[in-house]
Amino acid sequence: MLPRKSIGVIIIVIGVAIGVFTYIQISLQQNEATHSITNRNQNPYIEEYSLPVGSWPNGIIADKQGTIWAAASKTNKLFSLEPKSGMIKEYPINDEDFTSDNLERNSTMVWAIVQDNDGVIWFSPLGTKSIWTFDSTTGKFHMIKSETGSPFQMKVDKNGDIWFTTLSKDTLGVIQSMGNDRYKVSSFYLGNDTGPAGLFLQDDSVWIAEVTTQKIVQYKISQQKELVRNITKTLEIPASVKTMLSAPTDLIVSDNTVWLTEHGTSFLTEYKLSSSDVVRYPTSQNFYHATTLPFWIRNTSDGKGLWFNEHEGNKLAYFDIYNRTLLEYNIPSLPKDGFLTYPLNIALDPFDDKKLWFSEWNTDKIGLVNGKTAIHFGISTDTDKIMLRNDTSKGNIVNLEVSGQSPYSSNEVFLNASSSIMPTAGFGNMMVKFSSSVLDLSSSHRAQLFLQNHGVPAGNYTLGISASDGFVTKIIFLDLVIP
Template sequence: MQHCGSSDAKTNQYIKEFEIPTPCSQPLSIISDAEGKIWFTQTNTGKVAKFDPESKLFTEYYNDQWSLNSASMMWGIAYTEDNEIWFTDEKNESLWKFSISEEKYSKFQIPAKTKKSFPQKIGLYNDNFVINDFTGSQIVILNHEKLDEGKFTNATISIPEGFFTSQAVIDDKGNIWFVMWKYQKEVILVKTNSITQEVEQHTLPDSIQAPNGVSVGSLGNIWIADTAGSSFYKFSPDTKKVLEYTTSKPSISTYGNASGLIKTPITRPYWNAFDSEGNLWFNQQTGNRLAVFNPNSESLIEYDIPSKNPTWSDCGDLTDCGISQSFGFTFKDKQVWFTEWVENNIGVLDTSVKIPISLETEKGEIVIKQGEQQEILVTVTPQTSQSMNVVLFGNSNSELIKINTKLEPTHISEQAMQIPVTIFVDENAHQGIYKILLGTQIPDVSVSTYVTIKVI
């Protein structure tokens, strides 16, 4: 049950899940093709599989070259215009190609700089694959056309041994960005240009401990997901400044805490990517959510995933408790498709379903002196005819900034309502800019907005 699923596929008002026919396939990375079919890797079988959203049918393609008796993490996947699925394989230290028309697999060994390579995420830029070698001290760049011709010629960006590498991405100026990091020791954002050979390195805050997901926004900002906590970060190449955004706290139904030993539950943002409308999506590994952040409005929507596997949490005798270990996700029109690694499901999130309420604050930035407090008003505006009771919560990345909200519910029906929130800044809080989160949990989704606090 721990790795193979604990229940049947489930559905809520935003998400529908589909159970994979082969038991214990452990789906991981996922992508859509030009015809709208959904493709995903199975870490426990070595197969790629296809799902047709119209017929609701799965097709799983046997891999006759697969010889492993254990699972291999296939973190990265790409679809090319010549109708091929490419995916990474850490156990075999390889990049695989699956020809959709020929239904044939091909394998390419990734040369190791150190004892073992660990090809992880894969990006496709101008017909070149960019792959981070997670533990192999390199970023690997491979030409797709030459691989199709059977020629394995690669360029690498070497990093010092002992560092992990994050996902690598390329901005619109041709710069490659990635993070090299040592857990709880060093975290360095690297920018390199293969044409000019220029390299920049930026030391990131100590609060970032396991930066896995990296993506580039429309304004050139670099967004980083930290899997060791509950935050994601924005790095501005112009100002060289870093801003931290914390998520809402995980629901107790995800971590359980039957033992009472979990004092600070975290959501673990893992991978991130921008959709076609400029919204930043990321999965919360232990929050059991898919989240979307709007950089313009600085609003956050966190969708609850229905399935939960209790063997990955401190559930005890609790029912409807646990996490599905959702990692991979991809975009198709107004839908977000994703995998559930330990529930043997894929799922689809329909973003066209209206969120019942929206939140906003009266001021974009609030200045508070050390040791003082300030009350602000949060406006809750109904977006549908659905009425509900709303209780606000607050979350901060600093223990020295306290957020007090009303304990009594506010009934929301047809008119917008304002709810007071008090923000207290401890006299020992460092001066600077903070992003605090104000939100509410309603059925199947959490709705929040960020407020900028300037401590002086």
């Protein structure tokens, strides 16, 4: 799944049948329908809301009033969710000004949804030449033709302009209001096979994550009479061939640092602009020892945390920038005929960015992670750095302690280790073993991790050590140096 340089796989086309869910009695009201089903008891950190069977939700946003909007991938519908009541409404996407031929092409994946400064919802089905608006006050849709292509990601700047990437079209676009419900869509060609995915707006610059070139590029925005006229490349990273990125998909720029998801790996990556130093923070390893595929990334308003989704990790993740710790929240639902739920998209709650909304593509659900729910256990080690030479006669021992209790798992926690040595977060030619992989916190809080190098290439790596109760995983990171 998800070849690193192919749009066809980034859009995740999987032959997975849809599970059977509870029948939902739908009450039609003009062009909308309402229903409400909430799942609350499977995970103390996550709530889930069921959509109609066959919805396959992807693009999601929490608007300024706290209403959640999600787009169906196969049914030409936009859903709204009122979190307090659990009430869900569905709106068939239709613009009376256009023919059905134009509308049929909307039966595809909607990756990007934003709300503009006037409260209008914008979205676009990838692979079409259309961008849609929805006015929630009138319930009306409007389609705008876009020869630039359809957005893969959209962001609204301080002036109200909507910037977007097109992924397969190798262009950056911007939508600007011309007044009287008229809009100008401009496009800027970024080069052959660039694969622009994520974007980040900073002052008079726009940063682009290019999946295909494996680059992060900064452009200066040139405006004239409040209209965008041109963009000029000012920076491209990595600057050296010694550093390679693997399918960078999304990014946040803060404090002279670029934070990015490398979708070809299991890493959240930190790139220092001043020194070009790179630190990769691995997620926990999944059951299949495959890459967890971090995808979108969102930063909290205080600048202290980053949320991201793992397309094959079955988790949503929160990284504490200052403490350098990672929390992973397990998605409770699974498809009936599969072992992984695909949380394709994420959105911060507008009133509390310690809460994250996400779409469950192959379970027909919307989920909410509550990052304020207390976690009753912690993990620590007796060191923050390990130097391990290539010598099979010697090894290294890390002493670790799991504090607190684990009330949701009969007081048991499960230990795991991961690293930035391998894209899968595995260890390659390094032996890794815990003295005990399960701790009963009723009687024991300590364990040891044994490490022995059997030929790992020299370099600076990151070691992750985690404890999990099956619902949430806490990961701490150590520097791992192979001289």
